[in-house]
Amino acid sequence: MENHSLTVPCLFGIEAVVKKEIQSLGLEIIKVDDGRVTFQGDQKAICRSNLWLRSGERVMLDIANFEARTFDELFEAVKKIPWENYIPKDGKFWVTKASSIKSALFSPSDIQSIIKKAIVERLKIKYNISWFQEDGAEFPLRVFIKKDMVYISLDSSGDSLHKRGYRAFSGMAPIRESLAAGIIQLTHWNKDRIFADPFCGSGTLPIEAAMIGANMAPGLNREFVAEQWKNLIDAKSWMEAVDEAHDLMDEDAQLNIQAFDLDFRVLKIARENAKNAGVEKHIHFQERDMKDFYSNKKYGVIVTNPPYGERLDDERTVIQLYKDMGEQFKRLDTWSVNVITSYEDFERYYGKQADKRRKLYSGMLKTNLYQYIGPKPKRLITKTDN
Numbered sequence: 001m002e003n004h005s006l007t008v009p010c011l012f013g014i015e016a017v018v019k020k021e022i023q024s025l026g027l028e029i030i031k032v033d034d035g036r037v038t039f040q041g042d043q044k045a046i047c048r049s050n051l052w053l054r055s056g057e058r059v060m061l062d063i064a065n066f067e068a069r070t071f072d073e074l075f076e077a078v079k080k081i082p083w084e085n086y087i088p089k090d091g092k093f094w095v096t097k098a099s100s101i102k103s104a105l106f107s108p109s110d111i112q113s114i115i116k117k118a119i120v121e122r123l124k125i126k127y128n129i130s131w132f133q134e135d136g137a138e139f140p141l142r143v144f145i146k147k148d149m150v151y152i153s154l155d156s157s158g159d160s161l162h163k164r165g166y167r168a169f170s171g172m173a174p175i176r177e178s179l180a181a182g183i184i185q186l187t188h189w190n191k192d193r194i195f196a197d198p199f200c201g202s203g204t205l206p207i208e209a210a211m212i213g214a215n216m217a218p219g220l221n222r223e224f225v226a227e228q229w230k231n232l233i234d235a236k237s238w239m240e241a242v243d244e245a246h247d248l249m250d251e252d253a254q255l256n257i258q259a260f261d262l263d264f265r266v267l268k269i270a271r272e273n274a275k276n277a278g279v280e281k282h283i284h285f286q287e288r289d290m291k292d293f294y295s296n297k298k299y300g301v302i303v304t305n306p307p308y309g310e311r312l313d314d315e316r317t318v319i320q321l322y323k324d325m326g327e328q329f330k331r332l333d334t335w336s337v338n339v340i341t342s343y344e345d346f347e348r349y350y351g352k353q354a355d356k357r358r359k360l361y362s363g364m365l366k367t368n369l370y371q372y373i374g375p376k377p378k379r380l381i382t383k384t385d386n
């Protein structure tokens, strides 16, 4: 496969992090839009980006874009696309998601069925068959229409990339793994500094930090739909990408990651998740009330997602909790503190205005990342400095 345009959708507010992640794979960015980053890459890039991207949601192979205002225009334009270059005779293909903004065509189910019909028409002629068994590899399509421009892509990931495969239990609305990884990369934390999450819940933030610190590819424990695309990506490219990820993993990373929660039941889940992710040796989990959180070490970084008062009757408790956080954390005068919450008045009760406030969207939920940036760690003076 020659170079192709590949698009990674992501949560709003995380685009710059996704762009950096793609660039750090040595790949070239084409453009960055709200909630999506487009880059250029060949079949190896599809394998490597699926394995390595922490903050993006999926990797899509862009097939075509064109203007369409009517279903006839949509049908004819889709029929012109050389689908036989992508979908084999036994391939299973369907439009898994269609979304439309400010466009004449807006009904997702109609858009989905017209596109499927047009592809069938095209492939009937090319393969000289009238019935498709569809018992081979899967080719899920995604369609996005904005101001009458239709963008059609093949989804190479399948399950969203935030599904790393380590979560044993997910019934308590934990933060999404891709958002956690994105937030961590927006902070000043690096693997030489202490990382602490006093409200760790099921452990997502500390687990993602450990994976970043140990340079673990987040996709090593899962599968991708494009592994079935034998016609487009050879098995060697996948094998090489997996080998590279194993080689780059820092098995001996020395990390100081601390994770606390009041609730011993969620800590049990967090430990289980960390074990599944292969990072339990890097994280110190402990049952502890945030009010008892203290450290005499310097320059640590707190990254945390405290309760935000989902129910009205929780509000008083949440307000008191934020006041207590303000009191407790101000004793850590060399630390940086990063708090993600959807509670709009956080700073008021925490008692301090953030140095930086970033708007991030967790799905439909608008949240803010409040960043209190501490002093830079003093450089250790080594012999070579003299």
Ligand SMILES: C[S@@+](CC[C@H](N)C(=O)[O-])C[C@H]1O[C@@H](n2cnc3c(N)ncnc32)[C@H](O)[C@@H]1O
Pocket: 173, 174, 175, 176, 198, 199, 200, 201, 202, 203, 204, 205, 260, 261, 262, 263, 266, 288, 289, 290, 291, 305, 306, 307, 308, 321
């Ligand atoms: C929004 S959840 C954190 C979710 C977590 N980021 C995840 O991905 O699962 C907030 C957590 O704070 C814990 N918590 C509430 N009050 C606490 C306190 N005073 N001290 C420590 N933990 C507390 C709750 O048990 C809950 O697990």
